[in-house]
Amino acid sequence: MSKIKEVEYKILSFSTTMRNPQRIVEFLKVLLPYENHTLSNEVIMQIIAGVIKNKLYITNYERENFKEILLDSDRILNSMEVQSIIENSPQNHKEAGFDKGWESRFDTLYKLSMEFGFCFYEKDKPLLISNTGHLLIDAFNEIPTNDAKINNVFLNALMKYQRNNPFRKVKNDNVPLVLLLQTMSELKEKVGHSKISRNEIPFLLCWRDSDYKSLAAFIINFRAMYSNPSNEIVYEKCLELLESTNTTRFKISQICVESVDEYIRKMRITGIISLRGAGRYIDFNTFEKDKIDYILKNYSKQAKIANKEEYFKSMGQIDTHILDLKENIPIEDKIDLKLSALQKFANSYTKEQIYNELEKLKDKNSKSNDLVFKFIPEPTRFEFLTAIALKQNLDNVEVLPNYSIDDEGLPKNHASGNMTDIICKDSKNNAIFEVSLIVGRKQLELELIPITRHLRESMLDNVNNFAVFIAPKIFEDSKLYVEFLEDKKHLNIYNFDIPEFIQKLKNTDSLSEIANA
Numbered sequence: 469m470s471k472i473k474e475v476e477y478k479i480l481s482f483s484t485t486m487r488n489p490q491r492i493v494e495f496l497k498v499l500l501p502y503e504n505h506t507l508s509n510e511v512i513m514q515i516i517a518g519v520i521k522n523k524l525y526i527t528n529y530e531r532e533n534f535k536e537i538l539l540d541s542d543r544i545l546n547s548m549e550v551q552s553i554i555e556n557s558p559q560n561h562k563e564a565g566f567d568k569g570w571e572s573r574f575d576t577l578y579k580l581s582m583e584f585g586f587c588f589y590e591k592d593k594p595l596l597i598s599n600t601g602h603l604l605i606d607a608f609n610e611i612p613t614n615d616a617k618i619n620n621v622f623l624n625a626l627m628k629y630q631r632n633n634p635f636r637k638v639k640n641d642n643v644p645l646v647l648l649l650q651t652m653s654e655l656k657e658k659v660g661h662s663k664i665s666r667n668e669i670p671f672l673l674c675w676r677d678s679d680y681k682s683l684a685a686f687i688i689n690f691r692a693m694y695s696n697p698s699n700e701i702v703y704e705k706c707l708e709l710l711e712s713t714n715t716t717r718f719k720i721s722q723i724c725v726e727s728v729d730e731y732i733r734k735m736r737i738t739g740i741i742s743l744r745g746a747g748r749y750i751d752f753n754t755f756e757k758d759k760i761d762y763i764l765k766n767y768s769k770q771a772k773i774a775n776k777e778e779y780f781k782s783m784g785q786i787d788t789h790i791l792d793l794k795e796n797i798p799i800e801d802k803i804d805l806k807l808s809a810l811q812k813f814a815n816s817y818t819k820e821q822i823y824n825e826l827e828k829l830k831d832k833n834s835k836s837n838d839l840v841f842k843f844i845p846e847p848t849r850f851e852f853l854t855a856i857a858l859k860q861n862l863d864n865v866e867v868l869p870n871y872s873i874d875d876e877g878l879p880k881n882h883a884s885g886n887m888t889d890i891i892c893k894d895s896k897n898n899a900i901f902e903v904s905l906i907v908g909r910k911q912l913e914l915e916l917i918p919i920t921r922h923l924r925e926s927m928l929d930n931v932n933n934f935a936v937f938i939a940p941k942i943f944e945d946s947k948l949y950v951e952f953l954e955d956k957k958h959l960n961i962y963n964f965d966i967p968e969f970i971q972k973l974k975n976t977d978s979l980s981e982i983a984n985a
Contacts, residue, residue, distance in 0.1 A: 477710045478638045479723055480631065480673040482730050483580040488845055489618055489737055492581055493608045494524055496601055499578075499587055507595045509567070512574045513554070520553055521545045525577060527557035542908035565591055583635050584625040585783020588776075598784025600624060611914065615872075615881030617791075619739035624786050626738055627763050634776040642678040646767055648735065649760060650680035651687070652752060658684060663749040666839075667702050669728045674709040699724040732843055742874045746816075747839025753874045758793045802873060809877025810869065813852075814859040822857050823970045829853075829905065830940040830966050840878065848882040850903045851889050854938060854969075858892060858901065861973040862982075866893040888922045894979045898926060900935040907941040915939075916949055916961065923959055934960040934983050938969045 498518040502511050519525045521544055530538060530553055537543050545553070554570065563572040563579075571591075581587050586601035597605075600621050607617040626645040632638050651672070652662035664672070668687050675683050694701055703720045712718055732750060735741040740760055742753040752760055773779040825841055828834040829850055836842040841849055848871055855869040868891040870883035883889045890901040900922055904915045916937060923935045937946070942963045953959040962983060964972060976982060 475637050475639045477640055477674070477676055477712070479670075479706070479710065479718060479727055480640070480644055480731065481722070481727050482734050483576075488733070489604070489622060490608065490613075490845075491524070492584075492586070493604055494522065495519065495577060496581060496586055496597065496605055498522065498524070499595060499597060500605070502595050503597050504594050507589050507591055507593060509571060511595070512566075512571050516554065516570050516574055517547075517550045519577065520550050521547075525573075527553060529553055529557045540908075541906075579635065582780070583633060583783075584622075584629065585780055586625075588780040588784075590776075596780070598780065600784050600786050603786060612882070612884065616739075619737065619881070620790050621786070622734075623738035623740065623759065624790055625783060626734065627767050627787075627790075628770065628783055630770070630772065630779075632772070634774055634779050640674075640676055641772075642675060643767070643770060644672065644731075645735065645738065646763065646770075647675065647678060647680055647683070648672060648741075648750075649752075649764055650678075650768065651683050653764065654680055654684035655687065658688060661751075663744055663751045665749050666728055666732075666747075667697055667699070667724070669731055669750070670702050670706045670723050671709065673723070673727055673731060674706045676709065729842070736843055739874075739880060742876045743840055743843060743878060744876060747843065753880075755795045755797050755875045756793075758796070759790060762789065762793060805875075805877040806869065806871075806873050809873070810855055810859055810867065812877075813856050817856065817860075819857070819860050819973075822853055822860065823973075826850075826853050826857065826966050826970060844879055847905055848879045850905060850938075851882055852879045854901060854903050855890050857970075857973055858890065861977060862892065862894075862979055863977045864894055865979050867891075868893070888919075888926075892979055897979045897983075898933045899979055899982065900926060900933070901938070902935065903938045905940060907939055908943055909945065911939060911943045911946045912949055916946055919961060920953065920957075920959060923961065934962065936962050936964065936969075936982060938964050938966065941965050 498515055502515060505511050523538060523545070526538065534545070534549065537545060559569045559573045561572045561576065562568040563575040566572045566575045578587060578589065582589065585598055586604060587598065588596040604618065604621045607614040607621065629643060629645065631640040631642050631644065652664060655664070656662040664687070668690065671683065671686060690705070699720060703723055706723050707713060707718060710718060735750065740753050740756040742751050743749070744751050773782060825836055825838065828836055829846060844852060851869060851871050855867055858865070859867045870887040870889060871879040872881045874880045888900045889903055892899045892901060900919065902915060902919050904911065906914060919935050919937055923933060926933045942965050946963055950961040950963055953961060960983060972982060
């Protein structure tokens, strides 16, 4: 008879394979045809085939044998190619309740979505997608994506998410987001500010219970003892919290770097957490004070749910009050803060640093290491970096980005669908700048046709208008389309891939020169 493993304290560690909400939604979409179907081995393998077909999970065999297809964003793998990949990529992986191999890989890929209440599955039982799961899919299907709704769906999940939920065997007993909000509130009362530094976040990850007063006192005492603590000191304290000496299981890089980054990403998805001090601190997003107060009032004490089905039902229902609470900040104040933050970043970074960050957006495998940029989702980061680059390089030009911001002036979500990404103005010209990470056929439909509409509307006020479209790679149809517009409609749209845009900025200092070949 096998010995039952004792439940232990563990570090809070969200799945690093699901770094951004778009990836979670892409996986959920694969489940849609199988909703309410019994989760048999056959259905699991069909789902795995869909995941591989859409290049959501890439094996070493694919990297070695399908390099060109992986690089072609418009090319999906056919059924024979998918079957070849499955057969030649045995998964040496075992999860409880699933056979070793691809079945267990399925569980690994979808476990976080189930913990967040977006879907529910057990072997040989109906596969379910919750109300919040469908809301999330619908928000991403809107053109452009409805970022505010996405923030609210994740906020709804994380304000309920329990450490020792039925899908996790851990001794820690708290709701991480609520613990964070309560601890910051306590710090505000005790020391006058609510900021928590990156090197204090590991204590939140390892905290044993929901006693936020003790956690705040622990942080205050730690600050008194160590003004500039090393990772080794933080690591030592965390091992004590975990009641462990196992440095193989709990690595310093996991506790002090990897899990911290993933924690910040997940907390910021909610829209209620801001970065401060060039990314060295997290804090309340005071623009969302009403939501924060609502959570602290209504979710500070939550009953523990031990049953998987009941937990899923609770997590999968949206608290509609969260959807109703809106920011109540004058638009003029937001514009001033946005432009002030943009100028600050233009002054704080060199041109080369911004060029390097833009270059990283060419390749999905390139990651930013900057303490601010890496926590801004890539599409919104592209808008922000482009606005900074324009501000740094163009003289006497007003740069007006339309991304939404938090209370630090940092981008929260990208520009909405009825607004251009960035408007640039000088005494003679108005220019529209649109950026997109889309590199295939959809460029024309989703980007250039809306840009044409925006350009026509803007020309009612100023005939010296033009538009610039920037992407990692310009699709051939996009090139032909702008040639047609110039020849037949007398509308000027200039396409640049990222390296071309950077080179253009290096060779000009005026808005009009952007349009010159």
